[in-house]
Amino acid sequence: MIPTSHYLFLSLGLFTIGVIGVVTRRNVIIILMSIELMLNAVNINLVAFSRLVGSAEGHVFAIFVITDAAAEAAVGLGIIIAFFRNRETLLGDEMDLLKW
């Protein structure tokens, strides 16, 4: 039986890769994909702890997160398309509208 800590280390690695992707990459689509990575790291965490505790609640929550990730991907892609139509760019560091 694989100990829980292994799962946790895998999750930590995935999450760190996601965070670094979000912070360092310029293309917003990559950033979106990195966010998916982070969400899946969380899912692994949830499922691992759920198995450790012996309850199904963690699984259910993971399924909710997956659903949420799908919705988020749809909305995020929609925003990106709308943004591209307006600004003709997909580069995150050109998205400086938050400071007028």
Next chain:
Amino acid sequence: MIPLFPLAGAALMLLIGRRLPNIGVNVVCVGSVLLSMCFAFGAIWQLIARPAAERVVNFNLFDWVPAGVMHTNAGRVMDFHVPWGVLMDPLTAVMLLVVAGVGFLIHVYSTGYMAHEGGYYRFFGYLNLFMFSMLTLILANNLLLLFVGWEGVGLCSYLLIGFYFLRKSASDAGKKAFIVNRIGDAGFLLGLFLMLGTLGTIQFTELGPAIAAGNFAIGNGTLTAIALLLFVGATGKSAQLPLYVWLPDAMEGPTPVSALIHAATMVTAGVYMIARTNAVFSMAPRALEVVAVVGCVTSLFAATMGLVQNDIKRVLAYSTVSQLGYMFLACGVGAFTAGVFHLMTHAFFKALLFLGSGSVIHSLSGEQDMRKMGALWTKIPTTARTFLVASIAIAGIPPLAGFFSKDAILGHAFEHSPILWLLGFITAGMTAFYMFRLVNMTFFGTSRVDHEVEHHIHESPSSMTVPLTILAVLSVIGGWIGWPESLGGSDRFAQFLGPVMSRQGGEAAEAAGAAHAASGSSTEYLLMLLSVAIAAAGIWLAYRWYIQHTEVPGKIASNFGGLYRLLYNKYYVDQIYDAMFVNRVKDLALTLGAFDVGVINGLGVDGAGWLTRITSRVSMAWDTWIVDGLVNLAARVVWVLSYPVRMLQTGRVSRYALFMLLGVLIFLGYYLHSSGITLQNLLH
């Protein structure tokens, strides 16, 4: 009610008259005057139908100036208010007859005379406005309302004198008339206020009782002042010395205007006003003497000028001034009735003379110089005959109108003072002379008409000759209602007017009446005979000099060159006025203008402007450096302090994400640290 028709006509004309054809203008204007004439005659008829003692109708249409309680100078408390009201009594009736009747005839005449002129609607609009004002003037039951009409006719006079406003002399004459009238009006207004302050009323019917209640002595100083001030107003309107100068110039207006305004109606307003306020004048013998002397001197003075004028209308103008002088003479000697009587007959024959001269001018295509007329008797017979009738009437040959009225005046003057009578007597002779000089130069002798004009000579249309004929009839019979007792008549005119005069006039008028009765009829016969004789002499002289021996006037003119030039140039009065008053006023205006430019403009306005600029600079500097400076300083401080924070706000999404991550890590680190969890035991 009566004045409303012409007012409506005037409003209609001046608003939409431009778009109406001439025939429409005729219907509206002449029709409105005809209506008011019918109403006027109806009112007169009702008045006559009453018994003599009740012939006064006084009703107020509405309260016009409710001024409340006031104290008079004499200490009495009066509830003062001015109504817009109508007073109908025999005096009004006579004036109404003259104004409405003559006014209507002249309207009819004007449709012929003005047919070829521009501004047809404008002319009739003004004429109707004049009728309205004049009717207001004579129907008013108080002095203030009379003043409204007074100013109204003055305005119309100005507008109509300056009718041919493109001609400089016409617009100048209009201005002159208006300004000279203003001088008189100032006197009128002062008199009105003084009367109000002293008597507390300006209602005509209340004047007599107010004087009686005030216990004024005859010759009271204040009443004399009132009377004199009112007389100043009358000299302006009725062209007496020294304010007569505008009337001869007023002949620049169209001839029907000269007839209506400057002969028959408006200029007699002064006489009417004095007759109206005779209650005051009767209490002020000094003022009456002034009136008499001014009237008498004016009549003589104007007659001498009339002797030598060559412009047909100017002769008539001076004749008008002279006849108005007669009327004032009559008022001045207390014979108000005779004055009003002469006013009426004069309105008939002078309107006729002016309309006749207009007809002559019309037939000669605008020629006004008598030296270029002559021998027109057969060419324009109707005009010539009616003109001759009027001339005989004004000369004072019985039984035409002028004889009775003029004789009544001279008779009263003789009772008062033989000197006044003598002056009036000489004037009567001159009147006859200059009128027949005019007639002879115009209608008889040899023709001196310009050659090309001569072909166009034509009798005027019937719209002009019919009024002439009617007026000629009136000139003949108009005097008969005042047929004196000494000639077997009953002087019904004096009886008709008597109540107005004696009721208001009190003792003075009664005294005059008594004196009249006392003077023997032999004196009266003698006076009549004399005046007829001098009139005949004047006519004969005119006949001799201007038909038989036409070289005589030229010889006289050259022998008495100085006198002739003096008369011909109207005693240089215009020049003297120019030098004494007009130019002084101009100088004053120039000085004041310089003062304006230099001191008011330079020091006052420009100085204030300069001062304002300086202060505004200062306050601007204060604003820029101190007020704005403080604000900017605060802003700059905030800006400097905010520098590090601002640096964090790059606006880039990824940077924000980084900060968020850092924040989460810091919180997480802090949490782990504070709960004693280390990485070491976490891994276990």
